[in-house]
Each structure stands twice: as C-alpha cells, then as structure tokens.
Amino acid sequence: xxxxxxxxxxxxxxxxxxxxxxxxxxxxxxxxxxxxxxxxxxxxxxxxxxxxxxxxxxxxxxxxxxxxxxxxxxxxxxxxxxxxxxxxxxxxxxxxxxxxxxxxxxxxxxxxxx
Amino acid sequence: xxxxxxxxxxxxxxxxxxxxxxxxxxxxxxxxxxxxxxxxxxxxxxxxxxxxxxxxxxxxxxxxxxxxxxxxxxxxxxxxxxxxxxxxxxxxxxxxxxxxxxxxxxxxxx
Numbered sequence: 001x002x003x004x005x006x007x008x009x010x011x012x013x014x015x016x017x018x019x020x021x022x023x024x025x026x027x028x029x030x031x032x033x034x035x036x037x038x039x040x041x042x043x044x045x046x047x048x049x050x051x052x053x054x055x056x057x058x059x060x061x062x063x064x065x066x067x068x069x070x071x072x073x074x075x076x077x078x079x080x081x082x083x084x085x086x087x088x089x090x091x092x093x094x095x096x097x098x099x100x101x102x103x104x105x106x107x108x109x110x111x112x113x114x
Numbered sequence: 115x116x117x118x119x120x121x122x123x124x125x126x127x128x129x130x131x132x133x134x135x136x137x138x139x140x141x142x143x144x145x146x147x148x149x150x151x152x153x154x155x156x157x158x159x160x161x162x163x164x165x166x167x168x169x170x171x172x173x174x175x176x177x178x179x180x181x182x183x184x185x186x187x188x189x190x191x192x193x194x195x196x197x198x199x200x201x202x203x204x205x206x207x208x209x210x211x212x213x214x215x216x217x218x219x220x221x222x223x224x
Contacts, residue, residue: 006157032210041122043202043214044158093157095212103148103204103212105157 002028004096006106013084013113021079021109023094029074030096035067038091038108050077084113117141120203120215128223133190137203137215140184144213146206147179149188151199152217158202162188193222 003026013019023033032051036044048064050056050071058064066088068080077096081088094106120137127133135149146165150158162177164170170177178187190197203215 004157034211041219043216046211049211091155097210104160105150107157108155110155 002104028098033077034095124219144205
C-alpha cells in the first residue's frame with residue numbers, strides 16, 4: 001500500500017528558531033500534499049494544500065509567512081515553521097494524494113518550542 | 115453547523131463487544147466516505163473506504179453508508195484492547211480536501 005514518510009517524528013527547538021518538517025511519498029507520486037495541525041483531543045485542522053511545482057494554498061487564518069511550504073517534487077513536500085514560538089507547539093501531520101481518491105497520512109511530527 | 119458531526123465520546127467497551135461509531139453530514143455532494151484510526155501521537159491510518167450506500171465488510175470492520183439520511187457508521191466486531199484508539203470519519207469535498215469529524219476516542223477494556 002501507499003506509504004508516506006514524515007520526519008522528524010519529534011523535535012524540540014528554541015523560541016525564535018526555524019524548524020523544517022519533511023513529508024515523502026515512498027512508493028507513489030503525490031500530485032497534492034496537505035498539511036494539518038492537530039491540538040490535543042481535537043480533530044485535524046487543514047493548514048494548507050500544495051501541488052507539485054506551484055505555490056501552496058493556505059486556509060483562512062494560517063500565516064503563510066510563518067508556515068512555509070515547498071512542494072518541489074512529486075515525492076517531497078516540506079513545512080518550515082519560521083521564528084517558532086511556544087504557541088506553535090503542536091502535532092503536525094502531512095497527507096499525500098496520488099489521485100484516485102487516495103489520501104495517505106504521515107506519522108506526524110510533535111513540535112515543542114521552548 | 116459543521117459539515118461533519120461526530121460524537122467525540124469517549125466510548126468504553128469490554129473486550130469482545132461490538133463498537134458502534136457514527137457520523138452525520140450535511141453536504142449531499144459528499145460521495146466518498148472514509149474511516150481512519152489514529153493511535154496516540156501517530157498519523158491517521160485508513161481503515162475503510164466506501165462510496166456507495168450499503169455495507170462494506172473487511173475482517174472485523176463493517177462500514178455502513180446511508181446517503182438518504184446522510185449517515186455513516188463503522189462497526190468493530192469482537193473488539194480487542196488493540197482497537198483502543200481515536201476513530202475519525204472523513205469525506206472528500208468537491209475541492210478534493212477532506213472534511214473530518216471530531217473523532218471518537220474508544221477504549222476497549224481487557
């Protein structure tokens with residue numbers, strides 16, 4: 001089955017620094033990748049949608065300058081949290097779609113900003 | 115009103131019991147329905163995918179869709195402690211984004 005690899009699984013960073021999270025589709029080409037944020041005991045909140053080679057589309061209320069998304073190839077998308085602050089601490093999950101109504105999720109990244 | 119409504123629970127059942135989960139939705143354009151299982155601090159894992167009204171079985175799991183009532187269900191037979199997780203229903207929107215329910219937290223007691 002389709003596999004999406006997300007790294008790192010856990011990261012702790014100092015306030016003011018930037019953190020990059022990678023999402024790779026291992027055995028299929030992901031024409032579209034989605035980035036979600038999940039707070040404890042809550043459902044997934046879509047942050048942005050990215051298509052290979054084009055700019056990401058951000059959901060309302062998501063700061064595009066803080067959450068930089070790059071989808072440079074059909075197998076890799078990255079989310080960079082810039083100038084991270086404690087309120088950015090959360091669980092971030094990517095999802096890759098290769099079409100045909102398939103959506104495969106990564107294992108998530110727990111970001112803690114201290 | 116949310117597009118997808120799901121009771122967050124929590125739901126606690128004894129081992130071997132049938133777990134019954136459900137979601138309602140308001141958008142009649144939804145055609146594709148999924149159930150995901152999410153263990154703590156992990157990404158969601160696809161359990162069931164269906165697009166037509168009726169039942170679909172896969173091992174101990176049965177997904178049920180009633181488009182006329184805009185109601186979907188997931189049943190887990192012979193539940194095991196390893197089934198303890200959060201279960202999320204999801205539907206594909208016209209813009210190909212997923213619309214999720216709130217997720218139901220299930221605990222199966224040994």
